[in-house]
Amino acid sequence: xxxxxxLIYGLGVATxxxxxxxxxxxxxxxxxxxxxxxxxxxxxxxxxLPITFYMPPEAALVMLAGVYYGAQYGGSIASILxxxxxxxxxxxxxxxxxxxxxxxxAGAALFVAMSSSFIGSILGIAILVLFAPLLAQIxxxxxxxxxxxxxxxxxxxxSTVGSEAPAKAMAMVxxxxxxxxxxADVNSGALRFTFGQTELLxxxxxxxxxxxxxxxxxxxxxxxxxxxRKVEEKVGPKDLLRERRxxxxxxxxxxxxxxxxxxxxxxxxxxxxxxxxxxxxxxxxVSRHPEEFGxxxxxxxxxxxxxxxxxxxxxxxPTLTLGIPGDVIMALMLGAMIIHGVQPxxxxxxxxxxxxxxxxxxxxxxxxxxxxxxxxxxxxxxxxLRIPFSYLYPAITVFVxxxxxxxxxxxxxxxxxxxxxxxxxxxxxxxxxxxxxxLGFVLGPLIETNLRRALLLSRGDLLVFFERPISAVFLSATxxxxxxxxxxxxxxxxxxxxxxxxx
Amino acid sequence: MQRDHLDIxxxxxxxxxxxxxxxxxxNHYDFGELRRIGPGFFPxxxxxxxVLLGIAVAVPAFLRSGTTPKxxxxxxxxxxxxxxxxxxxxxxxxxLLSTFVTVLITTIPAPKPGLLWRVVTAIVVSAISWAIxxxxxxxxxxxxxxxx
Numbered sequence: 001x002x003x004x005x006x007l008i009y010g011l012g013v014a015t016x017x018x019x020x021x022x023x024x025x026x027x028x029x030x031x032x033x034x035x036x037x038x039x040x041x042x043x044x045x046x047x048x049l050p051i052t053f054y055m056p057p058e059a060a061l062v063m064l065a066g067v068y069y070g071a072q073y074g075g076s077i078a079s080i081l082x083x084x085x086x087x088x089x090x091x092x093x094x095x096x097x098x099x100x101x102x103x104x105x106a107g108a109a110l111f112v113a114m115s116s117s118f119i120g121s122i123l124g125i126a127i128l129v130l131f132a133p134l135l136a137q138i139x140x141x142x143x144x145x146x147x148x149x150x151x152x153x154x155x156x157x158x159s160t161v162g163s164e165a166p167a168k169a170m171a172m173v174x175x176x177x178x179x180x181x182x183x184a185d186v187n188s189g190a191l192r193f194t195f196g197q198t199e200l201l202x203x204x205x206x207x208x209x210x211x212x213x214x215x216x217x218x219x220x221x222x223x224x225x226x227x228x229r230k231v232e233e234k235v236g237p238k239d240l241l242r243e244r245r246x247x248x249x250x251x252x253x254x255x256x257x258x259x260x261x262x263x264x265x266x267x268x269x270x271x272x273x274x275x276x277x278x279x280x281x282x283x284x285x286v287s288r289h290p291e292e293f294g295x296x297x298x299x300x301x302x303x304x305x306x307x308x309x310x311x312x313x314x315x316x317x318p319t320l321t322l323g324i325p326g327d328v329i330m331a332l333m334l335g336a337m338i339i340h341g342v343q344p345x346x347x348x349x350x351x352x353x354x355x356x357x358x359x360x361x362x363x364x365x366x367x368x369x370x371x372x373x374x375x376x377x378x379x380x381x382x383x384x385l386r387i388p389f390s391y392l393y394p395a396i397t398v399f400v401x402x403x404x405x406x407x408x409x410x411x412x413x414x415x416x417x418x419x420x421x422x423x424x425x426x427x428x429x430x431x432x433x434x435x436x437x438x439l440g441f442v443l444g445p446l447i448e449t450n451l452r453r454a455l456l457l458s459r460g461d462l463l464v465f466f467e468r469p470i471s472a473v474f475l476s477a478t479x480x481x482x483x484x485x486x487x488x489x490x491x492x493x494x495x496x497x498x499x500x501x502x503x
Numbered sequence: 504m505q506r507d508h509l510d511i512x513x514x515x516x517x518x519x520x521x522x523x524x525x526x527x528x529x530n531h532y533d534f535g536e537l538r539r540i541g542p543g544f545f546p547x548x549x550x551x552x553x554v555l556l557g558i559a560v561a562v563p564a565f566l567r568s569g570t571t572p573k574x575x576x577x578x579x580x581x582x583x584x585x586x587x588x589x590x591x592x593x594x595x596x597x598x599l600l601s602t603f604v605t606v607l608i609t610t611i612p613a614p615k616p617g618l619l620w621r622v623v624t625a626i627v628v629s630a631i632s633w634a635i636x637x638x639x640x641x642x643x644x645x646x647x648x649x650x651x
Binding site for chain 1 (some may be wrong): 509510513517520521524527528530532533536537538539540541542543545546549550553555557558559560563572574575578579582583585586587588590591593594598602605606609610613614615620624625628630631632635636640641642643
């Protein structure tokens, strides 16, 4: 099946009424949850993951993807109007969006955010369609050694690139990998770290882990400030449409942002956050009015928003074609696919074309829904921001509990949320990044399996990882990143010492 | 001299955890050999790496000052207690009562005063929970304390 056939086939799958309905539903719910202050795409997906267990797999994944980009858009509404981003990506949007909203130009900020998200996504889909089949073909030549090295590179890149404290970040990844070991070992059948609990035989529950780390821990840290926020602006569809001319001003910002986003999104481990920050820096650099930045420059919204959304789409390239999630959200999506019996990887294109092409087609339809839905509904989303958090967080807590319980009717899982939530809250206080823990948790078992397989094939020769050229490239990059992380940390240690010596 | 106590203790905790994991794995699971690695290999190596990373987090922290975070102890305790109560009640008294009680407990640390809004929120949330999870998704749960 060539690309065009595939796309047409995918459109056929994605326009089935059931799938269409869940796509719409996902986009709607995603925006709804994303708008809620302090709740990002990650929490939105974790909250809705259990619900998808009651659906056919195509509908479930299409819906989750819809939740993902819907929540991102909802998050940018919250960061423009309230400066309360749910994710680091939308934090960049707040830099220019919030000042604009303060000046009474919320309509301009929202319109630019919405249209650049849409254009970024559509271009991202085009890139995905062009490159995914290519990468899948390369992927079929990958052996266990290549997979091992690539996943290692992904984890190390996620914890070192752009990280303030690489050692802390990497420690979180390792803790996640250790948690990933819990349960019956696939190869030997040995029961690892189950301590006689039959509930732990299948390992730590992914939903419980995600909800504890992102749901409960977020709720706890937001309760105290729950009465403090207010939105004064009134925004309706007309306020947005009036700003159409802004599009002309930001068209190149959108293209630059999309390029950056598409590139970094497709790299495992780096993803949208870096792309959005970079895009913001680039826009400020090329702008003829850099003094406007920080006071409401629409280019500073357009670039990062398109970067963010094209990265969100191209992040699916390694996830779908290699089975390697680039970031935490993709890790959750991968987990969801496996739960639904779909194994992403080079063979997915051949074995489950309906899934592969259907999902891609649904991205386009979902983004269309997003823009059609959100223009008329903008008033509702803004009104939603006026609901005090005091009413919302009890509901979020209950939905976390019910969501976890519904996965397999286990009160044990709910109890484990208590421990994971407490742990996640302490981690957040100590400024450890729980997202990396989840990434390690999902990738850990895959890394172990591929390590074991590679060593079995090479008869215990560790050099196999360096003898195979692709694997050698990945490993060299990994070693460079670790070296760089060690170097920057050492420099940080030496600086204060030298200052003292100088005093 | 000021120290970053948070990272010192964080690093120490990581190292201790890593050591415990490695020690437990060595004693309980077969390490295997490189040619055929056993179930103990991966956790032992991970535990060892975590010890190193813990040290790498803790040692530099001795040389710089840190900040003390604000701990929302009351909030944390009531939210976590609410989840515990939910876990205990859900299979015993049905979805309506258990979600009602859970919401009431979560609202205790809310800064907004008054009792009425708490009760109303609890009623609304338990009604929505029933609508989504029992009526919508068909979860096999008791609705009332005395059954369906």
